[in-house]
Amino acid sequence: MARRKKKNNIITKKGNYYYRCRWYNEYGRQVETTIPLNTDNRNRALVLGKIVSKHIDDIKSGVIQKYQFKDYFEWLNDHEHIIPSWV
Numbered sequence: 001m002a003r004r005k006k007k008n009n010i011i012t013k014k015g016n017y018y019y020r021c022r023w024y025n026e027y028g029r030q031v032e033t034t035i036p037l038n039t040d041n042r043n044r045a046l047v048l049g050k051i052v053s054k055h056i057d058d059i060k061s062g063v064i065q066k067y068q069f070k071d072y073f074e075w076l077n078d079h080e081h082i083i084p085s086w087v
Contacts (some may be wrong), residue, residue: 010037010049017045019052023060033059033066038075049077 009020017037025031037048042063055072058064 010045011054015040017042017048019049021052021056021059035069035073036076048073 007075011020011034012016013034019035019037020032021035022030022032035052037045037052039045039048040063052073055064070078
């Protein structure tokens with residue numbers, strides 16, 4: 001039996017790491033969004049990628065929109081404090 005290849009969703013662009021999320025919408029068109037991880041360290045990118053992967057189902061279903069990424073991912077927030085998870 002063939003083994004399934006594990007998908008690597010962490011990519012690099014211009015030296016920084018991004019998390020790449022792709023899915024098909026209700027019209028059968030492929031949609032892609034990239035979430036910046038704001039790091040050039042691969043180990044930190046893997047840790048942040050695991051945090052993003054917990055929210056992937058909500059991103060694909062439309063519960064989390066692009067403009068809400070700063071609310072859910074603290075490294076994208078401009079402020080020094082962490083936004084509570086209930087926001």
